[in-house]
Amino acid sequence: MSITAESLRNKLTAEMGAVHVEVEDTTTDHCSTSFKVLIVCPQFEGKPLLQRHRMVNTCLAEELKEIHAFEQKTLTPEQWEKQKAD
Amino acid sequence: MNHLFRLSAGLLRSGTAGLYRRRPVPEGHVSLVVARLFSSEPENSELGQLIKKDKVVVFIKGTPAQPMCGFSNAVVQILRMHGVDDYASYNVLEDQDLRQGVKNFSNWPTIPQVYFNGEFVGGCDILLQMHQNGDLVEELKKLGIHSALLDANKDEQKK
Numbered sequence: 001m002s003i004t005a006e007s008l009r010n011k012l013t014a015e016m017g018a019v020h021v022e023v024e025d026t027t028t029d030h031c032s033t034s035f036k037v038l039i040v041c042p043q044f045e046g047k048p049l050l051q052r053h054r055m056v057n058t059c060l061a062e063e064l065k066e067i068h069a070f071e072q073k074t075l076t077p078e079q080w081e082k083q084k085a086d
Numbered sequence: 087m088n089h090l091f092r093l094s095a096g097l098l099r100s101g102t103a104g105l106y107r108r109r110p111v112p113e114g115h116v117s118l119v120v121a122r123l124f125s126s127e128p129e130n131s132e133l134g135q136l137i138k139k140d141k142v143v144v145f146i147k148g149t150p151a152q153p154m155c156g157f158s159n160a161v162v163q164i165l166r167m168h169g170v171d172d173y174a175s176y177n178v179l180e181d182q183d184l185r186q187g188v189k190n191f192s193n194w195p196t197i198p199q200v201y202f203n204g205e206f207v208g209g210c211d212i213l214l215q216m217h218q219n220g221d222l223v224e225e226l227k228k229l230g231i232h233s234a235l236l237d238a239n240k241d242e243q244k245k
Contacts, residue, residue, distance in 0.1 A: 029156075030156075049208060049212050049215060049216070050206070050207070050208050050212060053208060053209075053211070053212060054193075054194075057193075057194065057195060064195040064196075065195075067195075069157065069196065070195065070196055071157075071210075071211055072211055073211065
């Protein structure tokens, strides 16, 4: 399986109903397959951070077996709008 | 109930004494080298014991004195900023079984991993966000740990 920023973005959008996804390939920073993702998804509403991250982990379970380092930022659409405004 | 856990932990420990070697590390943290394979046994009980032994438990790459990874270092630095220096730290680089075992146990794919009072908190991202939004100070308070940043803030307000 070839994991690319694109493939991650597609999977997150399709399977989690994310409204906005940014995926950065940070492999060069870490010497092995690494990604940094920002996911904006209405399903995060009302969920604590850990639960949000676990949702993403479940969605990307297969890919995470190959990924060495993974950073994620999980926001609700409301938090995302607020962050953009700041 | 807690005293029962401590009792049984003590019994378990004496029973498996030969399987654990404790090596005191200069900076005061104990690094546990597990001689037994995690996969064959109910690792839950062993890891389960480990994460309950101390209020704050972290599994990192390297040691607090010498973290071997940027994310692990972030966890160490954040704890240091809050004045938390009495915590248990386990180096997953020393033990591949621990490294995989803790991922299975918490159902979390990466290291570092942070536990408060035996409960999985998250990795570096989550700890950082908790630090930034003030949740970490609150969680530490629940553990009976007074964050150093609270004093720093008080000093600021006095000025």
